[in-house]
Amino acid sequence: MRKLLGARRVIQAVSAALFFVLAAAATGPVMDASPIPAGLYVLLDPAAAASAMIAARAFIAPALLSAATLLSAFALGRVFCGFICPMGTVLDAWRGIIGLAGRRRARELPDWAPRAKYAILCAILVLAVMGAQAYGWFGPISIMGRSGAFVLRPYVELGLRSAGVQPSWLAGWGLAGGEHPVYSWGFLSLAVLFALLGAEVLVPRFWCRAVCPLGALLGLASKFRLVRIGFRDSCSSCGVCAKVCPTGAIDPGAGVRDSECTMCMLCVAGCPSSSLGFRVSSPRPAADGVSPLPGRRDLLLSVLGGLLAAPMFNLRGLPRERADRTRYRYLLRPPGALPERGFLERCVRCGLCMRACPTNGLQPLLLERGLEAAFTPVLVPRTGCCELDCNACGTACPTGAVREIRTPKGALKPPAEAGPDEIEKANEKYSFRIGTAFIDRSRCIPWADGEPCSVCEEHCPTHDKAIRMHEVTAGPGPSAGRRIKVPHVVKTSCIGCGTCEFVCPLAGPAAIRVERFQRNVVSDRFAK
């Protein structure tokens, strides 16, 4: 039995390592399409799949992979929670580190606590039906994904940098690039991690037992599981199993709560009389009479809760044009992002796009654009611009909220041979405009001071230069009357990549800023 425990720990460690390595490799070699499925774990999450598909009213084919997880729960119970889930593994490891593993009895949770996770799942699904995506707040893979990007990655970079490690193959994957990545709200992800780890000190696997909506979904499936843990007649009712169980899944005298059991096998290994073992039983819920499943009243309350919360997000079908006009002025979504509504509905806030962005320009929102946009990516060009040939975010996105777009990946023919049409066809960023740059003439150096500067024009990566210099006579001031070249944005050529805003030499905000795509300028194809 000890061997089984060891095997579980090895699988957990490998799975968690794989989760973080996949995320770390999200950029892809030199920003070209990553051959690695960075979002594998998101696709394995059936609750995320359900929430995204219901909210977006769309069929997301890759998310069918999550059926495997659901099937595993029907067969073996919450093995995903016990073996695969990176959140569970981190919590288990943490418990091991602080020395509580197996030693302290799982503190009893109040009766309502194990049922709370079902209410959370139910509320999320109700919100999804209303067209609001709330899974990012509670999805374990989403939370761990963001922790990996916003908390772990800066440490990894800091470590590599301090150690002077910068092998070229690692740099090619967007790591060890020399820059210390910074994420707005990164500390909040850290706070969430601390809260989770703190809860773990008080109650083992508190998250998995009381909060996790994925655990709830798998718990429901577990009710019908094929293989379960059961008592033999030799049981002396000594209660050791209940003491070692980290999820409080054993009700001494009554049986195993299948919906709470993560198949960690501590009870099987710990039983002094070897009275616990695996048992194959017909998939009948009757075999499990003790699982704390939600009652009718719980479900009613959570449905009501979801309905009440929905307007705080946004309601499908309500026009939002006016709100968009003002609130979203600088809300630059990644290239390839679906129109705002569809984007918010599909995005499960896993953080992979922000991890993948090699310039660190994609930053998480918190509440700046309302509850509904929390943890979604926004391009902050002052931090990092959108590199013309890069499509790391689109490649990394597991749900298609940011779809893959065509980019030349640096392999285009010599420009002498490639005509403008060919250049634009090879790079979808020319048709997918993130936004449009606007110059603040009261701050721009040549416009305001009559002094030369053309950094924005120099760096503009579009093939026909969306920023062009034009000679004017300088206005009042020390340079009055001097002929000076000033920048203009050619709005039909600007793709909103933010390179100009990034390189503007002014301290603080740039004198050229990208605003959300202006629908009256070129085409309203991607206006929202």
Next chain:
Amino acid sequence: MTLEHGAGITRRRFLSRAAAAACAGVCAASLDCCNLESGSEDGDSTELAAPPGHLRLLHRRPMPRDDEDAVAVARGAEPGGTARAAVALLGGMAKFVRKGDRVLVKPNISWMTGRHSGATTHPGVVREICRMAIEAGASEVTVLDRTCNAAAACYSRSGIREAAEAAGARAPHASEDQSDCFEVVLPRGKALRSWSFLRAALESDVFISVPVAKHHSLTSVTLSLKNVMGILGGNRGGLHRVMDTALSDLNEAVFPDLVVLDASRVMIAHGPTGGGAGDVVERGIVVAGRNPVSVDAYAVDAAGAGLFASAPEPVASWRDVGHIREAAARGLGAADPASLRILSGKA
């Protein structure tokens, strides 16, 4: 010392809690506060230290500068071989690199538009220069440029990382972090009192500048004088107000030992990024020399009847290029083609 249960905390618990709190604080600080360190905005308050010894480029031995006026021009279909021929015309790499030297090779790797775009130095040229430096006995060859686009993509798509590593050189990314830069005093500077340079660059003995010839929207052309921008730290964009003067200031401080100008293909419009149809023309030329002013002036005036003579905005003479004119006027080098000794050859 025992405390009554529940009356207080033990020393051990106190220490562990204090440690945990400290960890939490450090974690939070390192995650979020790093964007608060903004560096000093005004150069005036910067305290300028004397350069430490390991920044060898600032203490280098006087090199024999006998061939100051020599400019070599080589032609050939293959840029690498052409570069080798150009350096050979000057007397070979051994004239510039001695045994045990740490060599900085500074190509243009600024852009991620790929090796065909002509926005970055041809990888073949970089490969040959690195090889020649190693053949001459260099103990270490470092290929370095502070890129404008994301470094990993620039280094790879330009083909320069591969070329450098194939030749046995290192190609680390530049870090413009303040701690990785050194503020160099520019005593003769007219626009700048000091500017920060990449430490990684200053740690070398020999500085080989390997620019690519391009049109430039602000400075009209970008050749070897402007190539020094790639080993700068700080807010380079701010230099644009005073670019012509600043380039002389900077080149005075960190002067290249050898210049190899890649004009195998020349970007004649939409520089420095290009990317448009017809922006780049094949020329098959490499110009090499000791002095960046001479090389630049010759490239504009005479190399292939003037590299930019047929550009949409033609530049016929070095006198039309502000920063070359200023560098020549300040005595950084001879610019008048009549005063140069031209050595031509074929690969």
